[in-house]
Amino acid sequence: MTDFTSSSAHVALTGKQPGGETLWIRSAEDVSRLINSGEGARNNARIVVAIALGGVFLDAYDLGALAFGIKDVAREFNLTPTGTGMVASAITFGAIVGALIGGYLTDKIGRYRVFMADMFFFVVAALACAFAPDAYVLGGARFVMGLGVGIDLPVAMAFLAEFSRLRGQGNKAASVAMWCPTWYAAISISCLLVLLLYAVLPESHTGWLWRLILGFGAVPALVIIAIRSRYMSESPVWAANQGDLKGAAAILRSAWNINAQVAEEAPPVPPARRASWRNYGTLLQGVYLRRTLLATLTSVASSFAYNAVAFGLPVIISGFFAQSMLTTILVSLALNLLFAFVGGVLAVRLVPRLGAWKMSVAGYACQCVALLGLALTGRPEGGQEAAVAIAMLALFLFGQGFGPGSHTMTFASLSYPTSLRGVGVGFNQTLMRGSSTVSLFLFPVLVAALGTGVFWVIFLAPLAGLLALLAIRWEPSGYDVDAEDFAAR
Secondary structure, three states, X not given: OOOOOOOOOOOOOOOOOOOOOOEEEOOHHHHHHHHHHOOOOOOOHHHHHHHHOHHHHHHHHHHHHHHHHHHHHHHHOOOOHHHHHHHHHHHHHHHHHHHHXXXXXXXXOOHHHHHHHHHHHHHHHHHHHHOOOOHHHHHHHHHHHXXXXXXXXXXXXXXXXXXXXXXXXXXXXXXXXXHHHHHHHHHHHHHHHXXXXXXXXXXXXXXXXXXXXXXXXXXXXXXXXXXXXXHOOOOHHHHHHOOOHHHHHHHHHHHHOOOEEEOOOOOOOOOOOOOOOOHHHHXXXXXXXXXXXXXXXXXXHHHHHHHHHHHOHHHHHHHHHOOXXXXXXXXXXXXXXXXXXXXXXXXXXXXHHHOHHHHHHHHHHHHHHHHHHHHXXXXXXXXXXXXXXXXXXXXXXXXXXXXXXXXXXXXXXHOOOHHHHHHHHHHHHHHHHHHHHHHHHHHHHHHHHHHHHHHHHHHHHHHHHHHHHHHOOOOOOOOOOOHHHHHOO
C-alpha cells in the first residue's frame, strides 16, 4: 500500500474544510479531472490566480515607470542614446537568465517554493534603483529585477493554468490571458503615480521623480510577499504528478472546496516526466515542435513591437504634440486605459468562445494597419494629422490587448502539459526577453537615426507574427494538454 501519511506540498493557511460527498482520487489524472470540471466552489483558487499575477504587475509597473523617467535618467547621468538603451534593456537581460533558470526550477522543486522566493528580487532591486548613484548601479539593479521577473513568469503562468477549469468562463485560456489587463492596469497605475508626484513635487525637485516611482515598486512587492504564504498552495496537479496524492487532495479541499480523499488501493504514482535540463530539448521534438515554433515566433514578434511602442510612448507623444510632461502623461494614461486595458479585458471575456488563434490573427492585423498608418503619417504637422497618429497608436494598443498581448502567453502556457509547463514558459520567455532586449536597446538608437521612420522597422514584427499564425494553426484554448502526461505513463 502507498504511504500517504506525509506530504511536502504546501497547503494555504486559509480555506474552509469542505463537506458533502467524498471524491476518491487514485491518480494524478483524477486530480486533473476534478480541476478541469470546475465543479468545486474554488475557495482560494480565485485568490491564487490573483496573487499569481503579482509579478506581472511589478514587471509592467517598472517598464511604465522608467518610460516616463528615462529622459531624466539620461540627463542626470549624461547618457548617450546607446547608454540609455543599455539602462532601459538591463531588466530584460536579467529576465533572460531568470526565465531559463526559473522554468527549470518551477518543474523541479515546485511552483510554491519558487513563487515565494522571487519577490525578494523585486524589493532589493526597487530600492537599489531609487538610490542609484550612477548609471552602472541603476543598470545592475534593473538586471537583478529582471532576474525576479524571469523567474516569476514561468511559475505564475503555471499557477494560472493549473488552478483553472478547462472550458467555459474562467477557463485556463481566460485565466492566462488575465496577465494582459493586469499588465495594462500596472502601466496605468504607474502613469497615475507619475501624475501625482508630478503635481506635488516642487519644480526644483522634479529630478527625484524617476527615483521615487521606481523605488515605490518595493511596496507592492512587500505586500505580495506578506499574503502569498497565507493564500497560496502548491499546484495540486504538480504535486500529484510527483506522486504526492495526499498533498494534492489537501489542496483540493482547501482551494477548491472539493472533499477529496486518497483511495486506500491507490497504486504508487511515478512522475510523468522527471524535471531535467534535457526537457528543454523535448520542446523541439515530436508534437511539441510546431507548438514551440508558433509560441516563440508570436511572442518574439509581439514583444519586439510592443516594447518599442509602449516604452517609447511618452517620447512619441511628446514629439507629436511638443507639449508639456503633463500632456504626455495624460495622453499615455488615456491610451492605456481606454484601448490596451479594454482590449485585454475583452480578450479574457471572449477567448473561451473565439479561441486564442483567431483573436491573435485579428490583433496582429490591427497592429499592421496601425504601424503602416504611423509610418505614412510621419511627424504630424497639424492637429488633424496628430489626431490620426494618436488614433493609430490607440489601434495598435487595442490590437495588442485583444490579440497577441493576451494570447502569446496562452500559446506558451497551454501548449505543454504540467511536466513541461515550467520549461515551456521559461524557454518562451528567454527568447521573448531577448527580443525585448533588442527592442529596448535599439529604439532610442533607431529613433535618433530614423525619426518616425522607425515605424517601418517595427511594422515587420506584427507582420511576422501574423504570417506565423497563418502557417501554423494550433488552438490551445479548451484542449486538455495535461492529458498528454497521463497518456505517456
